[in-house]
Amino acid sequence: MDIYDYFDAICSEVKYKSVHKELKNELRSHIEDSAAESIKQGMSYSAAISEAVGRMGNPKEIGKTFDRLYRMPFNSKWGFIIWGALVIIIIYLGYPLIYKLGDGTIGILRFNNIFIGIILFAFFLINMLFLKRGTKIITLRDMAQIALGYFIGWFITVPALIHIANLYTPMHYAWVSDVPLPVAAPYFPLLPKNFSVFGVEYFALWFPLMTYMLSATSRKKFKLTFPLYTFRLYDGKMLEDFNAYADGVDENGNKITNAFLPMFGLERDKYGERKKHIDSEDREMY
Amino acid sequence: MKINKELMKGSTTILILKLLEKEDMYGYKITQELLKRSGSIIDMKEGTLYPMLHSLEKDGAVEAYWIDSNEGRRRKYYKITDKGRDMLGKKTKEWNVFAKAISSILEGDESYGYI
Numbered sequence: 001m002d003i004y005d006y007f008d009a010i011c012s013e014v015k016y017k018s019v020h021k022e023l024k025n026e027l028r029s030h031i032e033d034s035a036a037e038s039i040k041q042g043m044s045y046s047a048a049i050s051e052a053v054g055r056m057g058n059p060k061e062i063g064k065t066f067d068r069l070y071r072m073p074f075n076s077k078w079g080f081i082i083w084g085a086l087v088i089i090i091i092y093l094g095y096p097l098i099y100k101l102g103d104g105t106i107g108i109l110r111f112n113n114i115f116i117g118i119i120l121f122a123f124f125l126i127n128m129l130f131l132k133r134g135t136k137i138i139t140l141r142d143m144a145q146i147a148l149g150y151f152i153g154w155f156i157t158v159p160a161l162i163h164i165a166n167l168y169t170p171m172h173y174a175w176v177s178d179v180p181l182p183v184a185a186p187y188f189p190l191l192p193k194n195f196s197v198f199g200v201e202y203f204a205l206w207f208p209l210m211t212y213m214l215s216a217t218s219r220k221k222f223k224l225t226f227p228l229y230t231f232r233l234y235d236g237k238m239l240e241d242f243n244a245y246a247d248g249v250d251e252n253g254n255k256i257t258n259a260f261l262p263m264f265g266l267e268r269d270k271y272g273e274r275k276k277h278i279d280s281e282d283r284e285m286y
Numbered sequence: 287m288k289i290n291k292e293l294m295k296g297s298t299t300i301l302i303l304k305l306l307e308k309e310d311m312y313g314y315k316i317t318q319e320l321l322k323r324s325g326s327i328i329d330m331k332e333g334t335l336y337p338m339l340h341s342l343e344k345d346g347a348v349e350a351y352w353i354d355s356n357e358g359r360r361r362k363y364y365k366i367t368d369k370g371r372d373m374l375g376k377k378t379k380e381w382n383v384f385a386k387a388i389s390s391i392l393e394g395d396e397s398y399g400y401i
Contacts, residue, residue: 026313026362030332033314057333065337069344135344217344 003031006053013063015077016070018139023066031056071134080142080212084149085156087127087208092157094119096179124211131215138216146208158183289327298338300381301328303374306348306366313339313362339364347373 001009007027011020034055035048043051056062072079098120101113136142161181162171169177305311305319313336320328342348347370354360366374 025360026336027332029312029359029361030314030336032359033312057331062333062337065333066340069337069341135340 001050001053001059003028003049003053006056006059009059010063010066013060014067014070015072015075015079016067016134016136017077018137018141019066019070019135022137027056069135073131073134078145080145081149081152083127083131084146084208085153086149088150088153088204089157090123091204091207092161092182094123095182096173096176099179100176124207127208127211128215131212136212136216138213142212143209146212147205150205150208287327294328294330294334297381298330298334299342300374300377301330302335302338302342303347303366303370303377306364307371307374310363310365312364316364342370345369 007024010027011023014020014023031049031052034052035043035045038048038051039045073083076082098116101116101119158181161173162183164174165172165181168174171181171183173179173181301320302316305316311319313332316339317330317332317335320330339348339350343350343364346367348364348366350362350364352360352362
């Protein structure tokens with residue numbers, strides 16, 4: 001099986017897309033090591049790779065095992081979008097409760113009653129544990145999906161609340177008429193005066209993003225790299241066999257031949273990129 | 287001799303943690319070391335090893351980091367954490383008790399008694 005098809009077969013089972021690149025990188029590294037022995041003995045690069053891929057086993061089963069571990073919310077690849085939407089829908093529907101418990105001032109982040117704190121903390125904890133069921137790494141892709149879901153939830157909820165409110169008390173909750181809907185006043189000069197835009201709850205977008213980041217498995221030493229895939233964990237430790245390869249000899253003291261070096265230097269910048277064939281044209285040194 | 291899958295399943299964690307106890311390793315190296323140190327008996331498949339490594343990482347028993355070599359090879363190394371060492375210690379004790387219990391039954395030692 002072609003190595004890229006093999007990886008696609010594995011990744012098609014893993015709904016958490018942000019981990020695909022890391023998985024492919026690690027498995028590819030394994031396959032290259034696995035093929036190295038055959039290459040040393042004279043087999044061609046592509047044949048050795050194919051053979052090593054064959055030894056790996058059923059890709060769909062491997063993919064399913066990873067999927068069980070990584071998991072998306074609601075077991076769907078749209079899970080972050082659904083979750084982001086649910087968070088704001090719940091916030092909007094639950095706002096009257098917070099408002100009533102407090103001193104009647106608008107401001108979801110402002111509270112002066114212990115019960116509000118308890119409720120918010122419980123809400124945070126529930127969401128944290130929900131996300132923690134899967135393994136998450138902090139990526140911009142995930143955060144973008146959460147934000148997208150959040151705004152979709154807003155578009156579903158707020159216009160509906162505003163329209164229903166017009167049947168009862170305009171700009172107030174239909175079922176608790178003394179609680180105003182938390183949408184912003186129209187400060188935008190070019191928009192019509194009664195055009196409501198995102199309210200203070202827009203700033204509550206930090207809640208799902210913060211929950212997501214706190215639920216992530218690895219948070220130490222991350223840095224943002226483009227293209228926007230993962231925060232990379234990098235620890236520049238040196239180990240003996242890394243040094244050995246740097247000297248041009250492997251761990252047994254054997255000199256690394258030309259057949260080896262091109263393979264090692266191969267396609268470093270093409271990791272993760274779509275390619276149909278691996279053949280001698282790829283090895284510039286040959 | 288091919289070892290039954292059920293026997294293997296319970297020991298993956300302890301095998302991986304033990305290997306990482308003294309030395310950080312990457313996946314392929316772990317499979318090779320297992321073969322070597324077990325006299326080719328323990329042949330752990332990739333489909334078992336890598337999910338288990340990722341699962342251990344999620345539990346905080348190991349940490350992972352990438353190393354770029356001069357020739358452009360990238361390998362993901364795993365390193366055991368303190369939590370992992372704890373886990374290894376507990377599982378080793380558990381294994382020893384278990385193995386002793388099975389052995390004494392197989393050897394028909396009725397005077398074994400309680401531990």
